[in-house]
Amino acid sequence: MRTLPPEICASYLAILAEIKQHHRLYDVHVHPYEVLFDRFTYLESESTPGILSVDGKGYSTPSIYHFRFPELGDLGNDHKSLRLQDISAMLLKKVYSYVGAKVFSDQMDVGGIDKVLLLPVASELSNAAQFENRLRWVTHHYPDRDRFAIAGSVPGSIPTEGLQNYILNLQATFNIRAIKCHPVVTGIDLSRPARKQWLEELVRSCGQCGLPLILHSGRNNPYWGGRRTNCAALENLRNINFSASKAPVVIAHAGFHRCKMSDILCEGMPLLKNLLNTHDNLFVDISGLTFEPLKVVIEQLPTSRILFGSDALYEPQWEAVILTLHALKAKGRRIEQDFIQYASVNPRSLIFEEKKHVKYSADQVPSVP
Numbered sequence: 520m521r522t523l524p525p526e527i528c529a530s531y532l533a534i535l536a537e538i539k540q541h542h543r544l545y546d547v548h549v550h551p552y553e554v555l556f557d558r559f560t561y562l563e564s565e566s567t568p569g570i571l572s573v574d575g576k577g578y579s580t581p582s583i584y585h586f587r588f589p590e591l592g593d594l595g596n597d598h599k600s601l602r603l604q605d606i607s608a609m610l611l612k613k614v615y616s617y618v619g620a621k622v623f624s625d626q627m628d629v630g631g632i633d634k635v636l637l638l639p640v641a642s643e644l645s646n647a648a649q650f651e652n653r654l655r656w657v658t659h660h661y662p663d664r665d666r667f668a669i670a671g672s673v674p675g676s677i678p679t680e681g682l683q684n685y686i687l688n689l690q691a692t693f694n695i696r697a698i699k700c701h702p703v704v705t706g707i708d709l710s711r712p713a714r715k716q717w718l719e720e721l722v723r724s725c726g727q728c729g730l731p732l733i734l735h736s737g738r739n740n741p742y743w744g745g746r747r748t749n750c751a752a753l754e755n756l757r758n759i760n761f762s763a764s765k766a767p768v769v770i771a772h773a774g775f776h777r778c779k780m781s782d783i784l785c786e787g788m789p790l791l792k793n794l795l796n797t798h799d800n801l802f803v804d805i806s807g808l809t810f811e812p813l814k815v816v817i818e819q820l821p822t823s824r825i826l827f828g829s830d831a832l833y834e835p836q837w838e839a840v841i842l843t844l845h846a847l848k849a850k851g852r853r854i855e856q857d858f859i860q861y862a863s864v865n866p867r868s869l870i871f872e873e874k875k876h877v878k879y880s881a882d883q884v885p886s887v888p
């Protein structure tokens with residue numbers, strides 16, 4: 520990806536410009552602030568509205584020549600994890616120095632995206648009131664609902680039987696369009712039976728409220744430190760009854776966050792296909808996938824089950840767009856048609872369209888080869 524010359528990038532952006540004449544493009548995986556640690560305090564800029572910054576330094580508009588987030592090396596499972604968290608937060612400050620409506624609008628202008636789903640995440644120690652404050656902050660700083668849809672998230676302290684009321688309340692107060700669950704950041708250990716039940720109830724509650732669920736899945740990043748484990752690994756989703764409701768459930772990163780290619784091919788993909796075949800309401804987003812895993816997902820899963828996501832600002836949004844187009848080309852796919860399905864048709868019908876009932880039915884969803 521990093522070796523793609525600017526003229527190739529420009530040729531993909533030209534394809535995008537063509538597509539955009541007739542299709543609104545969506546990104547279903549964007550974080551409105553640094554969610555992994557949620558340590559930064561952002562201050563509003565007096566001179567430029569729509570920009571908040573960590574250190575008050577000058578902001579410059581992104582371009583397709585800007586730097587890319589450095590690849591984090593594999594340090595192994597070092598248990599001196601608080602130190603790792605510090606290093607990690609330091610690196611993340613580079614990509615998350617600036618947030619706010621203008622920062623993301625600028626990203627969207629470069630990447631050709633019309634509307635994003637903002638995913639705040641309830642941190643491990645936050646309670647309902649603290650997360651609601653976060654959501655209030657997001658709603659305030661991203662006021663344009665034509666560009667920014669907002670998801671809610673559920674603190675781990677909400678008991679199974681309280682989930683539906685909690686979500687109903689968020690929906691009534693903030694008009695959220697989805698629920699984001701990041702088991703690693705929120706401290707939901709899905710290897711435990713009680714948490715599997717909790718997740719099933721979350722799926723059911725999302726169905727009652729007519730909201731899709733975006734569920735992070737993959738392996739732990741040692742840089743995240745603390746007591747964080749592989750609690751969101753795909754194998755922990757194996758026995759969850761996602762058919763407990765009709766709520767669309769989007770498995771973020773196709774469940775392959777930080778997975779090795781050999782693991783994806785031997786274990787991850789068979790497991791994922793099995794899940795998608797069992798539950799018609801399951802989908803994946805391709806956010807944060809590097810080139811090789813992305814090609815496998817494009818090749819092996821039906822277009823109707825894939826949604827475009829970038830994981831901005833952890834990844835520059837335009838890079839995610841170009842990477843996807845480049846992967847489609849490498850696989851000999853119909854670039855325009857498939858990208859329209861990933862970034863327009865699927866997200867619109869599952870997440871962004873104003874309606875109470877999801878449109879797809881079991882017979883419309885092709886099974887996974």
Ligand SMILES: [Zn+2]
Binds near residue numbers: 548550806830
């Ligand atoms: Zn993410």
